[in-house]
Amino acid sequence: MNNFCKNCGTKLEGNEQHCPECGTPLNGVPEETLKYYENEEKRAKTSKWFKNSALFLIGAIIFLFVLAWAMSMSYR
Numbered sequence: 192m193n194n195f196c197k198n199c200g201t202k203l204e205g206n207e208q209h210c211p212e213c214g215t216p217l218n219g220v221p222e223e224t225l226k227y228y229e230n231e232e233k234r235a236k237t238s239k240w241f242k243n244s245a246l247f248l249i250g251a252i253i254f255l256f257v258l259a260w261a262m263s264m265s266y267r
């Protein structure tokens with residue numbers, strides 16, 4: 192089986208796991224797909240972080256409102 196590296200065009204025997212010239216993975220998942228999933232994972236983590244911080248912010252605002260209300264009650 193004659194094959195060529197999609198990245199650099201080096202001729203391959205067909206049983207390499209990575210291109211001997213540039214290291215591009217030859218079997219299984221292409222590097223670009225791996226990068227895509229890596230980015231998706233990062234995006235998911237970021238959106239999770241956003242959700243958590245948004246919940247924290249809402250909690251903090253409610254806490255401040257309750258605190259302000261309690262203080263206004265005690266000053267009366």
Ligand SMILES: [Zn+2]
Nearest residue numbers: 196199210213
């Ligand atoms: Zn290559």
